Amino acid sequence: MVNFRNAAAAYKSLNGLICVYKPPCVPIKQVQHTIKTNLCRDLNELPDRPREQRVEIVGATNEPMTVKLVPNYADDPLVCGPRYIHEDIRCSWATHLGLFSSGVLLLGINEGTKLTYLINTSRLTRAYKIQGQFGKATDTYFWNGKTVERAAYGHVTREKIDAVVAHMQAAHQKAMYELSGLHMESQATYEMASEGLIRPANSKLPVIYGIKCVHFESPNFTLEVQAVNEYDKYLWTLVHDLGMQLRTSAHCTGVQCIRQGKFDLDVALLRKHWQLEHIVDNMDRCRRILEEHQNLMKPESARLSM
């Protein structure tokens, strides 16, 4: 924990990336708002700078005038408002996380907003845990939708899920080459492909690099997915497709982002810890991670970095 002498010193140190744990059913805007509010509250509680003085020249103009140093009332926090307000703190997210999704969320604070831009353009892989349930399909593909279909799911086994999931992954591997922006039958593509996985060239289409079933207890199951450019609705459809291919129906019951690049759940800051000291602490940790992995921010090749 860091102890700050005064608010100005604390404010100056608030530049960088933080990694928070977004709870489900809380919009990302609200996360941003809460963090700004908490930071302002904590900064305003720290020792303030002394009140400014004001030079006053008084007296009749046709006689010698006196110069006085008086406290400036306009500088009193009671008059000009709290020292730190929402507008003083810039905050932006690196990649969006839907309303019902939870998990790792990278936020840039003040100068860190530039870092979030870099992270967004470098397209880090994100790993998700997706909980689903067989037997019911909904119109939104998520638990809150209207039920449109019910189906038996007794025949689903772990082996069958694994087979379908492996097939899905293979299908996406082909999409990965297509989205790399290279000609499919060129030497460059071959060399690139021989080195490993390739990042997509743009941010339009989702690419899935790995997908596997990590837990199955009929009718509930959990998938682990590594992907780039994905969004919450896309992950829900993934569950729906899985249900279709298994000759049953399925809907998604939860999406949790467990990793983004090198930032995993260990680093993520829980909602109760969104306070100045913890945020500054977390910022240091994130900075160290970024320093260790320089290529996270500015990848030199199209190869997929974690």
Add this chain to the structure above:
Amino acid sequence: MALLKYLSNIIRTVGTTNSVPRRYLCLLSEKPKSEIKFISDNKHGLESTSEDLSTVTPYYPQTYNLAAYVNNSEFLQNLVHLNVNLSKLEKKPNVVEKILKLNFNDIKKHILFINDFVNEEKLGSYLTKNPLILCESLQDLEVRIHYLQSKHFSQHQISRIIEHNPFWLMFSTQRIDKRLGYYQKKFDLSGDEVRYLATKQPRLITYNLHHVTTNTFVIKEEMGFEGSEIKKLLLDKPRLWMMNQKALLERFNFIHNTMKIPHSTLLLHPEVLFCRSFKMKQRYLFLQKLGRAQFDPKKENYVPITSLAEGTDVDFCKMYAKCNISDFNVFLKTL
């Protein structure tokens, strides 16, 4: 804008025929330090003069906040000394307009009057919340206090009411009387109970009555409390009637339908309804995961329902979940 209009009214141009008008601002309601002397109409503005020009002050720029005026206004400075938060006042332009017309000598009596009931430390926040009380006539305020005395409120009760509800004195005796009558009739209260309610939560009496009726509906029809239970709830936790209906129902739904807590237990601990639902939810799910979610006092391993709402997470883990706080934190990252 009204403020600016007002200020421009009191800005008087010192009559000179010069092309550059000299303006004199008699700020707010304070008297100028000396009488304005008309500067003898010299042909050129640049001519030197031996007269005292200290009363000629520069033209005040238009402004949206009081900080621009505070250094020149003794009235505003006095308010700052009283700990009134001017930055909050200026958010309401119509209030500022009325306040700036006042003179400190006029409001001295008001402040002394309020000080009879409100502590000196709380005077600032009191006036920040309700600055317009300074515009009420002192007789009215006295009548409203006399009304409370005539209704057999003790001196201690009256000061608590005034202190906890800055807007109470703004209501005419007829309105207050009507409202006290409303609560007495609606919840079937005795005289002592009305006094107790008004003292316990004075803000409820002046609260939006539409809000109160809808909350009564929520508590009676949607949550299913009986008449006498409602009365007990009202006297125990009147703040329930000032809560958002949606939030109230959502919390109740979770406690009653998901956690299966009966009405009788809820009646003993209504304060759990004040706890934010995510906090209760995560503690409940954690207990359930540990197999400790047992809220029946007659069985073993009883966990009181208040434990979900009160105390820090560290205390909760130590006392009821019997585990380390880090386990709880790891669990929170799986939600």
